[in-house]
Amino acid sequence: MNYWEFLQVYQDKIVLEVFRHLQIILISLPFSVLLSVPLGFYISSRPKAAKIVIYLASILMTVPSLALFGIMVVLLAPLNLGLGKTPAVLAITLYSLLPITRNTHTALNQVSPRMIEAAKGLGMSSSQILWKIKIPLSIPVIMAGVRNALVLGVSVATFASLVGAGGLGYFIFSGISRSNLRMVTTGAIIVSVVGIGVNYLLLLLEDSLTPQGLKNNS
Amino acid sequence: MIELKNITKKFGKQTAVKNLNLKVEKGNITMFIGPSGCGKTTTLKMINRLIEPTSGDILVQGKSVVDMEAVKLRRSIGYVIQEVGLFPHFSVFDNIAVVPRLLEWEESRIEERVEELLHLVTLDSSYAQKYPLQLSGGEQQRVGLARALAADPEVLLMDEPFGAIDPINRLKLHDSFLEIQEEIKKTIIFVTHDINEAVKLGDKIAIMSEGNLVQYDDVEEILQNPKNEFVENLLGRDRSLKALTLEKTKNFVTQDDYLIISPNDDQQSLRQKIKKSQFEQAFILDENGRLIGRKILEVKKGNEELIHDHNPVVVDRNNNLIEALSTMLESGEHQLPVVNSKGKFTGVINLSSIFAEVSEAETKKEVKGA
Numbered sequence: 201m202n203y204w205e206f207l208q209v210y211q212d213k214i215v216l217e218v219f220r221h222l223q224i225i226l227i228s229l230p231f232s233v234l235l236s237v238p239l240g241f242y243i244s245s246r247p248k249a250a251k252i253v254i255y256l257a258s259i260l261m262t263v264p265s266l267a268l269f270g271i272m273v274v275l276l277a278p279l280n281l282g283l284g285k286t287p288a289v290l291a292i293t294l295y296s297l298l299p300i301t302r303n304t305h306t307a308l309n310q311v312s313p314r315m316i317e318a319a320k321g322l323g324m325s326s327s328q329i330l331w332k333i334k335i336p337l338s339i340p341v342i343m344a345g346v347r348n349a350l351v352l353g354v355s356v357a358t359f360a361s362l363v364g365a366g367g368l369g370y371f372i373f374s375g376i377s378r379s380n381l382r383m384v385t386t387g388a389i390i391v392s393v394v395g396i397g398v399n400y401l402l403l404l405l406e407d408s409l410t411p412q413g414l415k416n417n418s
Numbered sequence: 419m420i421e422l423k424n425i426t427k428k429f430g431k432q433t434a435v436k437n438l439n440l441k442v443e444k445g446n447i448t449m450f451i452g453p454s455g456c457g458k459t460t461t462l463k464m465i466n467r468l469i470e471p472t473s474g475d476i477l478v479q480g481k482s483v484v485d486m487e488a489v490k491l492r493r494s495i496g497y498v499i500q501e502v503g504l505f506p507h508f509s510v511f512d513n514i515a516v517v518p519r520l521l522e523w524e525e526s527r528i529e530e531r532v533e534e535l536l537h538l539v540t541l542d543s544s545y546a547q548k549y550p551l552q553l554s555g556g557e558q559q560r561v562g563l564a565r566a567l568a569a570d571p572e573v574l575l576m577d578e579p580f581g582a583i584d585p586i587n588r589l590k591l592h593d594s595f596l597e598i599q600e601e602i603k604k605t606i607i608f609v610t611h612d613i614n615e616a617v618k619l620g621d622k623i624a625i626m627s628e629g630n631l632v633q634y635d636d637v638e639e640i641l642q643n644p645k646n647e648f649v650e651n652l653l654g655r656d657r658s659l660k661a662l663t664l665e666k667t668k669n670f671v672t673q674d675d676y677l678i679i680s681p682n683d684d685q686q687s688l689r690q691k692i693k694k695s696q697f698e699q700a701f702i703l704d705e706n707g708r709l710i711g712r713k714i715l716e717v718k719k720g721n722e723e724l725i726h727d728h729n730p731v732v733v734d735r736n737n738n739l740i741e742a743l744s745t746m747l748e749s750g751e752h753q754l755p756v757v758n759s760k761g762k763f764t765g766v767i768n769l770s771s772i773f774a775e776v777s778e779a780e781t782k783k784e785v786k787g788a
Contacts, residue, residue: 319505322493324520
């Protein structure tokens with residue numbers, strides 16, 4: 201069986217697992233954004249809280265991904281949610297916390313105090329300053345954090361197949377247990393391609409969300 | 419117009435402004451000057467309540483600012499800051515429209531107003547759709563001024579607005595700023611640390627040091643009678659020369675000592691015209707009265723030659739005499755055309771009239787000294 205035939209045999213399975221892989225990431229995304237962005241906003245004006253939150257999130261990042269999936273399974277087992285998408289989504293959401301929270305925090309703090317003073321001096325209220333000045337100026341950096349988190353998510357989601365949620369990890373882990381190098385490399389390559397593709401799509405989104413005047417080529 | 423009554427501001431244990439009393443007159447440019455940390459910016463920011471005074475009261479048009487809602491107060495006062503503070507994600511139009519939109523003007527009225535303001539600050543209306551990062555520092559500053567003027571406030575607060583601009587462009591901005599002020603006649607408080615800027619732009623100067631008001635007077639009065647050594651040092655050694663900077667070119671413009679021609683005159687009749695007059699040069703104006711060149715009659719080896727100068731050296735009518743004099747010395751001319759900021763020809767200034775002013779000033783000083 202040459203590689204071409206191999207791909208044909210596995211065609212349907214590949215499509216299915218790519219779909220499941222993306223599904224896990226796309227379900228985690230709103231959770232991580234809805235959790236991290238407000239958290240980033242909250243800590244942006246509270247330096248002490250910011251230190252603690254970013255420290256905790258950093259610790260979370262140092263937990264090996266495989267172990268984090270294992271912990272989720274154990275923690276969720278009493279709720280009968282130990283296997284399937286739930287532990288996978290939860291683990292990826294936790295992993296996304298740091299990049300998005302940190303970038304939101306940085307983004308809001310990089311808006312120059314002079315700019316804010318100008319806005320205040322012209323008679324904008326605090327909420328007008330937030331919505332009209334701070335947020336639009338922060339979007340590129342926040343989006344970069346979301347992109348980081350998502351690309352990270354694509355690779356971390358390979359472990360999802362170990363907790364019964366499927367995804368491209370199937371090829372890698374089945375390949376390893378069957379000593380099938382072809383399966384492992386195929387899985388790895390597709391994960392990379394998906395990662396690059398997701399990154400590219402998000403760059404497009406980032407570009408369309410970035411206010412015109414902030415783009416270098418303008 | 420603006421009255422500061424016993425204003426004191428403390429930051430913790432430090433007193434930034436000590437019991438300040440000051441009345442700013444309507445339609446004047448009042449310059450606040452002093453070394454950094456003297457309290458000038460703090461005082462300015464207390465007027466639009468970016469900083470709240472510890473004690474004392476500030477009246478703007480007879481009303482105490484403390485009684486007003488801070489946000490509403492600020493919308494009624496123009497504010498220009500250093501490095502402009504234009505919003506980079508807003509187009510020039512949106513930047514200028516900030517306050518009118520806060521005041522919920524109708525969009526058509528805003529459009530008219532923006533157009534009018536761009537014209538006032540001598541920017542083309544095509545600038546409306548540009549973004550701040552596409553503009554030069556000077557252009558950004560003009561937009562900053564237009565933004566502050568958007569809702570036609572009576573009072574304008576300017577916090578070192580030209581501080582980040584290179585010296586050459588700063589001079590140009592000064593001239594057009596004065597020309598704009600001639601038109602709008604706002605009550606302006608202008609913070610600076612540059613004494614030349616203060617002398618050039620100010621009607622009155624308030625000199626501050628360590629939170630105290632040292633001297634507050636007309637510019638002439640300060641130059642002639644500095645109250646103490648501190649003020650003398652601030653003014654520098656060349657203060658008698660500085661007095662010349664108070665004299666504007668426009669007051670020395672002559673109207674009957676030059677020749678004007680139109681671009682359509684042919685060479686032959688031009689030569690005759692210039693020869694007939696006793697002048698060596700003639701200025702060419704377009705149909706809008708803008709200076710577009712000059713013709714010089716030069717005698718070379720016995721032949722008269724008519725030379726065309728596309729880009730004649732000019733003096734802005736708001737330049738002071740020092741600036742006009744230095745332009746003359748640099749260009750080697752003893753007569754220069756005077757234009758306004760839009761390039762319109764308004765007359766000429768002669769070297770002799772500047773010298774006349776210098777000797778007059780010297781005489782005054784001697785009389786005073788004696």
